[in-house]
Amino acid sequence: MGKEEVAIKEGDNMKLCITSEGKTLDAKVDPRFGRCQNFIFFDTDIGNFEACENANAQFQGGAGIQSGQLVVSKGVKAVLTGNVGPNAHQVLSAAGVSVFTGVSGTVKEAVENYKNGKYKSADAPNVGSKFGMPNK
Amino acid sequence: MIISIASGKGGTGKTTVAVNLALSLQNVQILDCDVEEPNAHIFLKPKIIGEKKAVIPVPEIDxxxxxxxxxxxxxxxxxxxxxxxxxxxxxxxxxxxxxxxxxxxxxxxxxxxxAIKEIDKEIGIIETGEKENMMFVHGRLNVGEAMSPPVIRQVKKHINLSKTVIIDAPPGTSCPVITAVKGSDFCVLVTEPTPFGLNDLILAVEVLRKIEIPFGVVINRADIGDGNVEDYCEKENIPILMKIPFSKEIAVSYSEGIPVVERDISYQDKFINLYLNICGIKNEADSCRKR
Missing domain, CATH: 3.30.70.20 (Alpha-Beta Plaits)
Structure with missing residues (x-):
């Protein structure tokens, strides 16, 4: 798996997406991407965020694809989450969105760690299809 | 007439019933619609004479x-x-x-x-054949493919209504089963007298009532287990068409890939009797409908 160091410069107008169990910055990072409970869209430039419930979590199939689609349509530049499957990764990388996996803790911590360059981007999916299905 | 052989639970004896029924009747066509694991050919050993790709149309973007x-x-x-x-x-x-x-x-x-045209993606294969006077068709879904209904529909395109058509359906109660059973004049639900057999029989009954296909039950390995399947059928007014005993003879011939009617001709009468039961119920249902 190839990895690269990421450094963000101050003032970069970046939109992050963090998968979250709740709708605040104190909520825990949801380890699933496609079937996470909520997406938090965080603007690193102005420091505000928007929380959005993930309707795709209920899908029988294609949750990762459509979550990827949502993130792309929001103009996100980087995704911070626990795990990303193959279909979602394909959509995100087609749109040039960086993916950071293995992220845990609170949303706030994730954003801080990201800003401090503590995460490495994953250029491949780290779990298989249906990983985030309930009862798995 | 189209008779499909289905069951909620797997491994109850669908193929045993389908194959032996087919061999006991004249002028028969058998379609193995369990395209994820077709196995009727193992018992019938038909001569395959035709082969065609099974396809699904998928979009291609210009x-x-x-x-x-x-x-x-x-x-x-x-x-x-x-x-x-x-x-x-x-x-x-x-x-x-x-x-x-x-x-x-x-x-x-x-x-x-x-900007979208559909291109055919190969997902399986349809084979047609014959054994003596019996027409044989089955489908086989490619390994790794998830979508069996299109293959089942392509098997069913070969239905020849001048024959008694016997459809060996896949197990379960979801899309593949409904695709296989739809359009049948009668459905035989094969079950076993165990709690698992009963549980899945009840699910299959719900499906058939919903899609309004007349049906009856064959109890396989009828002398083991408990009496709950029979009690259920009596309570629900579901005809029990046949009981197949738990016999070593049947198990041995199954394990050798030999249909039991070929080993012991006396079983033929039992399967003919099953057919006559089906016809009787079917006629009754038809005359009720006409009234």
């Missing part, structure tokens, strides 16, 4: 015509399409995930630019 409007993604009921719009001078792209596609055709029908 990037020259596409303006990345996202309509195809929106209408796809199976979430199999993602559209990445053009951005910063970078070309957009449409991502299609063929494994999720059911081949419904909505995307190509509703694309405002006419």
């Amino acid at each position: 990037e020259a015509k596409c303006d990345y409007c996202g309509k195809c993604r929106e209408v796809c009921a199976y979430h199999a399409i993602a559209v990445v719009p053009a951005n910063d001078g970078k070309k957009g792209s449409v991502l299609i995930f063929p494994h999720l596609c059911h081949g419904c055709g909505a995307c190509s029908l509703l694309c405002p630019k006419g």
